[in-house]
Amino acid sequence: MARRTAIVGIGQTYHCARRDDVNGQELINEAVTRALEDAGLTMKDIDAIVIGNMDHFEAINYVDGWSVDGSGAFMRPIMKLTTGGTSGMTVATAGYYHVASGFFDVVLAIGWEMNSSSDTTAAITTCCQPLIERDFFAGAIGPLAAEYTAYIKRFGATEEDAALVSVRDHNNALNNPHAHLRTRITVEDVMKSPVLCYPIKLLDMCPRSDGACALIYACEGKAEKLAPRPAWVHTIAGSRDFVYMGEPFQHEELITLERASARAYKRAGITDPLKEIDVMELYLPASTTGVKWMESLWVCGRGEAPRLIREGVFNMDGQLPVNPSGGPLATNPIGATAMIRVGEAALQIMGKAGDRQVPNVRTALATAFGSCSWSDVTILRDTKP
Amino acid sequence: MPEGKPETIFDVVDKAGMLVQKGRIKVPYTWAAGKVASKFLVGLRDERRIYGIRCPECKTVFVPPKKLCHKCMVEMSEWVELGDEGVLETFTIVHYGEPTVHPVQPPFAYGVVKLERADTGMVHLIGEADLASLEEGQRVRAVFNDIRRGHYLDIKYFKPV
Numbered sequence: 201m202a203r204r205t206a207i208v209g210i211g212q213t214y215h216c217a218r219r220d221d222v223n224g225q226e227l228i229n230e231a232v233t234r235a236l237e238d239a240g241l242t243m244k245d246i247d248a249i250v251i252g253n254m255d256h257f258e259a260i261n262y263v264d265g266w267s268v269d270g271s272g273a274f275m276r277p278i279m280k281l282t283t284g285g286t287s288g289m290t291v292a293t294a295g296y297y298h299v300a301s302g303f304f305d306v307v308l309a310i311g312w313e314m315n316s317s318s319d320t321t322a323a324i325t326t327c328c329q330p331l332i333e334r335d336f337f338a339g340a341i342g343p344l345a346a347e348y349t350a351y352i353k354r355f356g357a358t359e360e361d362a363a364l365v366s367v368r369d370h371n372n373a374l375n376n377p378h379a380h381l382r383t384r385i386t387v388e389d390v391m392k393s394p395v396l397c398y399p400i401k402l403l404d405m406c407p408r409s410d411g412a413c414a415l416i417y418a419c420e421g422k423a424e425k426l427a428p429r430p431a432w433v434h435t436i437a438g439s440r441d442f443v444y445m446g447e448p449f450q451h452e453e454l455i456t457l458e459r460a461s462a463r464a465y466k467r468a469g470i471t472d473p474l475k476e477i478d479v480m481e482l483y484l485p486a487s488t489t490g491v492k493w494m495e496s497l498w499v500c501g502r503g504e505a506p507r508l509i510r511e512g513v514f515n516m517d518g519q520l521p522v523n524p525s526g527g528p529l530a531t532n533p534i535g536a537t538a539m540i541r542v543g544e545a546a547l548q549i550m551g552k553a554g555d556r557q558v559p560n561v562r563t564a565l566a567t568a569f570g571s572c573s574w575s576d577v578t579i580l581r582d583t584k585p
Numbered sequence: 586m587p588e589g590k591p592e593t594i595f596d597v598v599d600k601a602g603m604l605v606q607k608g609r610i611k612v613p614y615t616w617a618a619g620k621v622a623s624k625f626l627v628g629l630r631d632e633r634r635i636y637g638i639r640c641p642e643c644k645t646v647f648v649p650p651k652k653l654c655h656k657c658m659v660e661m662s663e664w665v666e667l668g669d670e671g672v673l674e675t676f677t678i679v680h681y682g683e684p685t686v687h688p689v690q691p692p693f694a695y696g697v698v699k700l701e702r703a704d705t706g707m708v709h710l711i712g713e714a715d716l717a718s719l720e721e722g723q724r725v726r727a728v729f730n731d732i733r734r735g736h737y738l739d740i741k742y743f744k745p746v
Contacts, residue, residue: 220603259610325686330616331626332649332737333708335688345677346696353675353721398678442655446648446697446706 202300204584206423206430207546209239209416215380215531218316219410224258227412228270228312231536235308235414239426243272246416247304251312252281252291253535256326258317271310284327285340285483285570286438287311288413288538289578293436295417300433305419306426311539312412320408320534327571333445340485341405343445345397348488352399355503357491359399363390364509365490366403366529372516373526375555380409380531390487404487404529411533413540420584431546431564431580435467438576454489457496457567457575464577465498470563474499477579478561479548480514480522481541483569487529490514490522496575497567516558524548524556538568542578549582621652624664629739633729637703639663648703649737669727670746671700671707678716688738692716698725698743712742719745 211234213219219227228251236242249271251264260266264273264280271278283290288311295309321339328334351357367387373379385403393402416426423430439456441447461473470476480497484490494505499520508514514522523529525544528537545564547553562583568576596607618626621638628636638650642657646665654661676696679687687693694716697706711719712728725743733739 220600220605319685321683322685325683330614331618331622335686335738339683341681342677342679342695346675349677350675350721395678395680397680400677444705444708446708 204420205299206432208427209235210543211235211414215409215411225270231412231414249278250294251310252287256323286568289568289576292542311536313533313535315408341397344486345400351492357506361506362487363387366487369527369529373530379526406528406532409533413536431549434579437464454496479558481544481566541566626735630733630735637665645704667700671698710742713744
């Protein structure tokens with residue numbers, strides 16, 4: 201039986217296109233210091249550390265060792281994990297496992313990225329089979345674009361539906377002091393922005409950011425003392441799929457997210473996610489995914505997402521606010537992006553989300569997306585599991 | 586690169602007192618195709634034919650072929666000769682250039698082509714097409730390069746029929 205475990209501290213850097221004033225270790229340390237301050241702890245209280253990023257974005261291997269200056273891991277156990285876009289949630293999950301297993305009481309999880317160090321799209325392309333699709337795949341945009349092309353065809357969704365998601369997330373980011381892009385935009389702005397890969401335009405796509413996030417997990421008995429309102433981990437579920445784009449052959453859905461979220465809901469006793477979840481922090485790499493993936497989260501039936509989006513159901517004042525932080529469309533330090541989802545969900549539970557706080561959050565869901573197409577889901581609550 | 590010259594070239598840029606150092610790591614790789622993919626690639630090179638492979642358990646016909654079915658975890662050995670025509674299931678039009686990666690200049694289209702008798706799609710470029718009038722569901726046919734090397738791009742692209 202796993203030990204009950206909660207998030208008691210969250211730290212984020214500010215995010216921007218490039219940080220020239222710090223190196224990677226120093227960037228990591230900003231998030232670590234803030235997470236420790238948030239939980240009222242010092243490094244002496246930390247029993248173990250988990251860290252993650254995408255090695256090939258900075259071309260630094262053995263980040264667990266290299267990062268010691270910033271992570272505080274000197275003479276402490278640390279392990280590094282990398283799973284693509286999901287890295288941040290994999291690291292968060294490992295932080296949870298460390299505590300839930302009973303081996304450690306207080307654990308620090310760190311996700312970080314200095315995307316400015318390299319050509320992100322060229323680096324992402326190394327995830328592809330070198331002999332088959334690497335030549336023209338070239339990053340994450342193309343496959344997401346092709347998925348939405350199929351979705352438009354099948355369900356009559358529009359490019360404007362995706363633009364509504366972009367407007368929602370970008371404008372939510374105005375309330376988030378940590379967000380990278382903080383500019384008010386309109387549907388017209390999105391529609392007029394340059395096409396990257398039809399039907400995805402510049403303002404439909406996430407930026408690449410420099411930044412870091414750190415979370416502190418603590419066991420039952422300590423968590424209640426460290427935080428007045430800890431964010432208890434109720435369940436974590438993940439699904440993986442083969443990365444070859446031709447393979448799944450159901451481009452209108454995200455099967456990994458369907459399976460992972462169904463498993464998470466079952467474990468958390470959720471039968472009607474639209475009603476029972478108070479806020480979602482979703483890893484939406486493109487606005488188009490904020491349309492079609494809502495169905496994979498079981499909040500509506502197939503083809504119904506465009507209607508809910510047009511009605512504003514997922515807006516800040518809607519029934520189920522999605523991405524109060526602005527999500528990845530506003531901020532995307534890739535190795536930290538998924539951890540920020542968990543951190544933002546935790547802030548909502550803890551009532552510390554400031555201007556982006558949704559009232560009375562008791563159940564929050566965070567997702568992660570990586571490669572093509574992997575999904576992770578975390579459910580947090582204000583009550584113990 | 587002439588002999589004796591370093592492979593890594595450093596350049597330092599001063600941005601208002603914050604120094605950034607530019608570098609490039611060139612790492613040569615040699616990727617093994619393996620027996621199964623080799624047969625597929627030789628088929629493209631020598632016969633201008635596209636071969637798939639069928640899983641003995643779930644009967645899925647994979648193209649490009651691979652040794653192991655990821656669903657059933659069994660080895661596959663039943664080869665299926667596929668036609669060079671199929672249906673364009675979905676596509677995108679790429680408007681940005683990635684010169685270190687892309688084999689062609691933007692704008693260009695690529696998509697998922699479902700060949701007859703195959704159960705998976707084949708990701709490839711779409712050529713000789715009016716990009717503005719591309720549509721899902723339209724039939725496309727493989728166009729082979731005259732000079733073929735046993736490479737996935739021995740198929741130059743798929744063109745609308």
